[in-house]
Amino acid sequence: MSSDDNNGIGFIENRPFDEINIGDTAELSRTLTAQDIDAFAAVSGDVNPAHVDEAFAQEDIFHKVVAHGMWGGALISNVLGTQLPGPGTIYQDQTLKFLKPVGIGDTVTVRVTVTEKQPDKKHITLDCLCTTGDGKPVITGQAVVIAPDKKVKRPRMAMPDLVLHHRGASYDRLLSAAQKMDPLPTAVVHPCDESALEGALSARNLGLLEPVLVGPRSRIQHAADTAGLDISGLEIIDTPHSHASAERAVHLARDGRVKALMKGALHTDEVMSAVVSKANGLRSERRMSHVYVMDVPTYSKPLLITDAAINIAPDLQTKADMVQNAIDLARAIGIEMPKVAILSAVETITPRLQSTVEAGALCKMADRGQITGGMLDGPLAFDNAVSMRAVTTKGIKSDVAGQADILVAPDLEAGNMIAKQLMYLAGAEAAGIVLGAQVPIMLTSRADDRRTRIASAAIAVLYDQSLR
Template structure:
């Protein structure tokens, strides 16, 4: 999902994504398992990211189809390792196996369905689960907003409970901090209104999440909620409502009540506000680059850049912890 203007050929001034990609180019290239890249979009995304020095791809899927797509669309994959599998389901299972064998520090979705990939990732016995709930973050470049905006979760958890939302919030905060977006991100827990009411359960969960942060159950960010969307992102709207907090009016992470609300919000920003959106899945053993066929080439590169920065941040954190 990405604003169509991103590929329109119009001249654009440097954006948040350009700075993000530039930062990722300074990190070491990350070994990346690209799952079932059997069409032009997924193959070109991997090849472009490799050419930019972001990743070292390992292509997993039917070798003949991968080479055929590369030849048809004139994509150079001569320097990439190919692991042959008979079909997409086998490619997903093999990709997870390669991560367990330390052959890759990232996964990248190719031309298979998201559900196929995530079934292998979340498999209880052989998957990539951790003690965290797996969740998705849209990292959005909204031209009219000063900060890069995270929206979570708008792709995986349909109706998360309070414990699930705790993990969703913590995953997004960790991404923000470890990928170098800054420290102590401002996190808005969204609902339809900014007051707590028993008639709207998401307001109660928002208040509970803020109290969990007060008690150290969520760390690394500044939380406020419930906040309606307007007073989460507009300081004048927050002032009119009499809301005084470090988050209101300038949130950087927007935590939505459920997937349906989040998906609509992300798409509204993409098509009405001409925002670009990068996608990453967190909470598994490795970050997962999750893109859509509708994504622009620039948004795909940004998705990869976010995952590279996050993986590199985790690597450096592990080294520092061991020192």
């Protein structure tokens, strides 16, 4: 390694053929992490369960997760390509012998030693040795390279950040918990397309729901036939159109025949119009609100966002109900003391910004027991709600800031934009339900994939169980 690089200047420099002598060495050390294994598996496609499945690995020959053998080989390539000979080196041959597995937490030291030079071809032969902290070899081998014939000194390239995220892992935990409960009788409202039917059937097959299909029988059967889905054995309640489907589904919930609703191939307004009807709807003493449960790749835990779908410009009492609904859901999915960030554009109460005034009032309502089960703080800007770095920079003292479980948006537009930006720019997945009615309502979108629909069903099951 060059002296410049050791001094932190950030250059990478080679050693041309004429500057290399027999016996010259170079080395590096690296401690294996679980993230290293995941990254190597993702890039190589090698998902051998000995490397990525802890349960399998425990029963395998080494009784633990071990690194891919070629992870060590890649470290050898690192030394050859960046130190000795360095930039401009061309691999010709490599032999490797794997002597011992490398486990998570092991520190591997790679050392290459020049053993032979061939001036006519500019070939360099190097012995390669990888050892762990106890000094025992784990990999041995020999490399043959073409060494560069000119001096090269280049700035060390800054590599892109690598975010490792197991897609759907948060939802898998919810699914596992929900499958321990009894299936939830659910009216699937107007399931007249493939996605609505497939979502309901998938949830049924996983033991989450007992679907009752409410809609025009002929259209439901046609959608099933077109998609190759088997709906035999499912109850179908025939209705003439989508409005009638919504009204009938609500009636089933009022009568106790079903314990949840799932939106199918109709507009959200049609479902919610029937739900909020003062005469025949599903109103309760609490205002209804929508809560997204988001799996965000760059956030370490599930993130709940409210309200992005129902309440356009909520007043203080509506926000109090939104907060309580979200807290209840967070507790239902296993968050014992949810941290609730009341969002605005600033962190101080500013009379000209009504959202900051209401944030302060909500926190005081929590202090007085009008909102229970969670820890509230606000107003907080978005960055201060989810980033400890932002919190530290601004010197904010808070048990919520930087680690929120729930984000309460000042209005529907802000909530919707936050959720959609996380979905489309950060790769987040978003399942969600409407709370505050007599039964939970799964407002799945036609754009939602199968996993999102299943996650919404799992959330509804867990919430219903918490009410019981």
